[in-house]
């Protein structure tokens with residue numbers, strides 16, 4: 270089995286990244302979703318890395334800095350590994366790369382968010398040394414235009 274490498278994402282990754290995000294339930298071919306993906310891949314304060322093997326993307330992670338009152342953390346907003354490539358250490362390697370990136374940029378913590386109804390993903394985070402902290406509250410905001 271060949272080895273995968275972790276590298277920063279580039280815009281040319283968009284078609285394969287779109288397939289990966291489809292595994293998370295984001296629709297393929299939707300122009301709005303495509304625009305958001307391109308934003309994710311090119312935004313200055315968002316850092317996205319991919320796991321690649323022989324020209325194929327196996328996984329993607331994206332994170333951004335959050336400035337807290339007392340410290341700065343790196344918030345992982347997307348993590349996905351292609352179904353056929355799971356349990357090979359790709360997810361762990363992507364998260365380790367984000368830890369390094371955060372550490373190099375003065376972050377004291379890495380934060381990930383997982384759906385509460387997916388216990389296997391909780392096992393992934395707990396296995397990687399994360400502890401559950403707090404409960405997330407969300408409220409939908411009516412859209413009032415603006416850029417993606």
Ligand SMILES: CC(C)(COP(=O)(O)OP(=O)(O)OC[C@H]1O[C@@H](n2cnc3c(N)ncnc32)[C@H](O)[C@@H]1OP(=O)(O)O)[C@@H](O)C(=O)NCCC(=O)NCCS
Pocket residue numbers: 293346347348349350351354355356357358359360361362382383384387389390392393394396397
């Ligand atoms: C969660 C996810 C990223 C894990 O990726 P992965 O490449 O399979 O993870 P790894 O191979 O690095 O797993 C590392 C360890 O995590 C744990 N783990 C990972 N997936 C697990 C599962 N389905 N059930 C139980 N433990 C799991 C194991 O301890 C594993 O080590 P092991 O294989 O030696 O036992 C992947 O399952 C995924 O993309 N899920 C859907 C998207 C998602 O929910 N993302 C997270 C929030 S955005």
